Amino acid sequence: MSKRLPAMDSLRFLEAGVRHANFTRAAAELGVTPAAVSLRIRDLEAELGVALFRRSGPTVTPTEAGAALAEHVARALGLLRAAVEDCRGAAEPLRVTAVPTFAMRWLTPRLAAYHALPDAVPIRLDVSAELRPAEGFDIAIRTGHGDWPGFEATALMPVEATPMLSPALEARVKLSSPADLAGLPLLPHDGWRRWFQEAGAEVPGLRFYADDYPTHELDAAAAIEGAGVALLSPLLFGALLRDGKLVQPFPHVIRGPAAHHALLQPGEARPAVLRFRGWLQEEAGRPL
Structure with a gap:
């Protein structure tokens, strides 16, 4: 007889904890207290019979088993988001955040060409120099060296x-x-x-x-x-x-060495998000 799966919320707490490597930041994203994250992770470890984090005071480091499970959970969550999008039928606006100069000088003048594509979706553009919390956007465009913890960064252009x-x-x-x-x-x-x-x-x-x-x-x-x-x-x-x-x-x-990057959440699988990132890459590769 197969054992039941852990609660989905427990797996979400695990994925956020591994992605941030910090229970306080994970708690802020999930809207709970750090103590709630710690307790949920301990319950999940007890349920699975596997250590998911190594703890040293306030510092937490995912174990190999914890990192592997979190990677699978991230992919599964991405597939769930994609399935929900398909179920809704009508595409919701894609939440894009970009730094001011890039948004004004590069992105906005090209959005008309994007919307001419048959599979384009509406864009809700947020202009900010600060990186928004992960739940606040679908794709971010930021400038740096590609080292944004908790995000998949794709270099667009130097x-x-x-x-x-x-x-x-x-x-x-x-x-x-x-x-x-x-x-x-x-x-x-x-x-x-x-x-x-x-x-x-x-x-x-x-x-x-x-x-x-x-x-x-x-x-x-x-x-x-x-x-x-x-x-x-x-x-x-x-x-x-x-x-x-x-x-x-x-x-x-x-x-260089800095570059403009497109940032996605790990395991992102929604077709509209992936298509927009692909469009960004194609546009970035076009000659001036």
């Missing part, structure tokens, strides 16, 4: 940057070599020294603009007004070059 300035500012100075840019106010960016080095320019010091803006969008706006030279992505801000609002005085572009 981060790029090259100097851009207004045509009026360029007309007032003579830029015959990359080193000449060092004589202009540079809008603060961590990549400036790397750009000069890769461009083969030896500069004794850099003169930065007084204001340090929190987004590249604001850097671009300041550059358009002639405040200084901005280090911007030709992928995201290419339209400003084509429209003549900014110019790129030198061809060198720095790339």
Whole structure:
């Protein structure tokens, strides 16, 4: 006679605990207390007769058995979400969260092409620099090195940057070599020294603009007004070059190591989510 399966809630607690490797963060996601997660995990271990976590004070580490079971549970939950979506028939909006500049400069201009596809679903776009809790989105687009614990990260394209300035500012100075840019106010960016080095320019010091803006969008706006030279992505801000609002005085572009990534929950199996990630990958691979 086969034994009954553990309660679904117990398996959900296990999956969240392994994904976060922290009962407090798992509890926050599940809407319960850390003590409730710990108790449920202990009951599940007793029911299965297997240790699922190693405990050392407040630190918990999944055992091999716990990690393996959680991986299977994540896949099963993904299949359940896909089955529920199919059962509902009409597609619900896909909850997409993206950082502001990427959302404005890359994603939104392409959504019309996405909605022209026969299997497209409505998009509910959230614009935020902070990563939302896992239950708050279906797919996230974030910039970094791919190390987001608890998520499957798919690299879309490397981060790029090259100097851009207004045509009026360029007309007032003579830029015959990359080193000449060092004589202009540079809008603060961590990549400036790397750009000069890769461009083969030896500069004794850099003169930065007084204001340090929190987004590249604001850097671009300041550059358009002639405040200084901005280090911007030709992928995201290419339209400003084509429209003549900014110019790129030198061809060198720095790339990586950071990249724009699509983040999904582990075991995600809903067709609409996977199709949208595939569409993102295809669009990211298209030439400018």
